[in-house]
Amino acid sequence: MSKYNIVIINPDQMRWDYMTPNGHPFIETKNWSRLSAQGTNFKKAFAACPMCGPSRTSVLTGRYPSEHGVRNYVGRMHPEHPNMLTELERAGYHRALFGKDHVTLKDSIGIHYDEGEDICLGNMDEHSDYDHSWSSGVLEASSSYNLTERLTTAGIDYIERRSAEEQPFFVTLNYQDPHPYFTAPEPYASLFSPDQFELPENFRRAPVAGEPLRMEIWREHSGSRLASEMDFKKAMAMYCGQIRYIDDQVGRVLDTLEKLEILDQTIVLFWSDHGEFIGDYGVTHKMAAFYDSMVRIPMILWDPSGQIPPGESNRMVEAMDLFATVLDLCGVAQPEGSRANSLLNPRTPPRTDVYAEGGLLLAPPKAPLPGVKLIAPFQPTSFGPGAMLRTDRWKLCVHSFDCWELFDLENDPHECRNLYDDPQYSAVVQKLSVRLTQRMLCHGQAPEHFPPPVVEGIGEDGIPKYDDASTAIMNIEQGV
Numbered sequence: 001m002s003k004y005n006i007v008i009i010n011p012d013q014m015r016w017d018y019m020t021p022n023g024h025p026f027i028e029t030k031n032w033s034r035l036s037a038q039g040t041n042f043k044k045a046f047a048a049c050p051m052c053g054p055s056r057t058s059v060l061t062g063r064y065p066s067e068h069g070v071r072n073y074v075g076r077m078h079p080e081h082p083n084m085l086t087e088l089e090r091a092g093y094h095r096a097l098f099g100k101d102h103v104t105l106k107d108s109i110g111i112h113y114d115e116g117e118d119i120c121l122g123n124m125d126e127h128s129d130y131d132h133s134w135s136s137g138v139l140e141a142s143s144s145y146n147l148t149e150r151l152t153t154a155g156i157d158y159i160e161r162r163s164a165e166e167q168p169f170f171v172t173l174n175y176q177d178p179h180p181y182f183t184a185p186e187p188y189a190s191l192f193s194p195d196q197f198e199l200p201e202n203f204r205r206a207p208v209a210g211e212p213l214r215m216e217i218w219r220e221h222s223g224s225r226l227a228s229e230m231d232f233k234k235a236m237a238m239y240c241g242q243i244r245y246i247d248d249q250v251g252r253v254l255d256t257l258e259k260l261e262i263l264d265q266t267i268v269l270f271w272s273d274h275g276e277f278i279g280d281y282g283v284t285h286k287m288a289a290f291y292d293s294m295v296r297i298p299m300i301l302w303d304p305s306g307q308i309p310p311g312e313s314n315r316m317v318e319a320m321d322l323f324a325t326v327l328d329l330c331g332v333a334q335p336e337g338s339r340a341n342s343l344l345n346p347r348t349p350p351r352t353d354v355y356a357e358g359g360l361l362l363a364p365p366k367a368p369l370p371g372v373k374l375i376a377p378f379q380p381t382s383f384g385p386g387a388m389l390r391t392d393r394w395k396l397c398v399h400s401f402d403c404w405e406l407f408d409l410e411n412d413p414h415e416c417r418n419l420y421d422d423p424q425y426s427a428v429v430q431k432l433s434v435r436l437t438q439r440m441l442c443h444g445q446a447p448e449h450f451p452p453p454v455v456e457g458i459g460e461d462g463i464p465k466y467d468d469a470s471t472a473i474m475n476i477e478q479g480v
Helices: 030-038 052-061 084-090 148-162 213-221 229-259 319-329 423-441 468-477
Strands: 005-010 040-042 094-099 115-118 136-138 169-174 182-184 266-271 299-302 311-313 354-358 386-390 394-399 405-408 455-458 464-466
Touching: 005 229, 030 229, 030 266, 030 299, 052 084, 052 319, 084 094, 084 319, 094 148, 115 148, 136 229, 148 169, 148 229, 182 229, 229 266, 266 319, 299 319, 386 423, 394 423, 405 423, 464 468
Parallel strands: 005 169, 005 266, 040 311, 094 115, 094 169, 136 182
Antiparallel strands: 040 299, 266 299, 354 386, 386 394, 394 405, 455 464
16 A cells, blocks of 8 residues: 655634635635645534644544543643554654644654654734734734744745655644734735624624523633624634635645645645634634534545545544544554544444533633633633534533533524523433433444454353454453
8 A cells, every 4th residue: 555645734723614615705715725626625524622732632642532631722642642643653654743733742853753843832922912812913924923934834845855755754734823813924914804704693792591601701701892893803804814824825835746746645634623713602712612613623635545535525524533544545553542433444334423522620610700811711711521412413512510502503503592401302412412421431432433343263261262453452441
């Protein structure tokens, strides 16, 4: 089997619906349209967690946060934890990172990557113009915060150098944009006018019946009620400018692969680790909540082998599934203990639902804390665990210290009305609760995706002898 080169493009905090292939009316992301036309656009892709570190750790390990243990912003994964970067090294890949890793316990260069730059700007907390959670403004081209073009140039240089080598390469471009502080250099800062935007259907200044308390706590701690409608629209306009900035860099990468005539030897996977509120429910940023603006993500795969059917796909996938698929396309082993469902695995049926979880294992406050003013969803915003089960039509969100939510996505796509306490939906709640419990008991994995054990004989002691695959799993679970 061919060892394809692998290029991953990972903007941080990009919503699934803020690009042309997914229906945005005027953003004009021509290069994502270009990639989507050549490859496969997964329009129903979901992150394992609405937070950076947990989501990224899940795609690299094939495990959910409750199992790999990373539940908040930054990376805490031990270098020896089974992961796909180690498997790529074993398979002979040269590996590079340009941007934020947000997975490894330490600087990841020299541990999980052979070269590159591991750099994270956080929320640009030290920027002099970042005063509020919704702040937006023009970024000086010479600013040290202006990383997107510089990282792309470094990544292209890497691709050009490694393309001359026989050894296959893996490179991931992990951009800061379109993460808050909402800022971009010109001309991107002025591409969009606030007047082009309308506040979302689910925008609100105050809680409504059935809203989790965590939303009101963040609304209060972030001071979001102080933001005018124009403030939100300015943030939306700059968010789109940040995305166009990335889109142009995607075009540079695709141009390089075509110029070097290695596109047919290279897998390209574009994804985002989670979404962004950008006005939904009257706030910005993210938190351990499970609305589609948080957990539904853009995901486009270019598969030069043609094994993944090109075009638009409405198949429900979890982000880790596409990473597992990339490994299978390259004949690279999955990380030990992976729960991911590779699209090339004939034994696992397509998903009928997706699962996500998040929140720190600490009790959240019972009300907003007096005097607390946050410009990003730091503690205690992330306190309190929760989980989600989503089908094509229904979404059930459960919280250990908060109300539960049920949304009918067919009739309420903006998730405005919580139906959980409505008696006429009790049968739906019961069915989804059983399924969610099953997945939680299986560390998030769908029970039907567990491999069936194969008995190869009975020993003299009367104990069954299982095939190697089953025995390996039993040994892992028993700590052998």
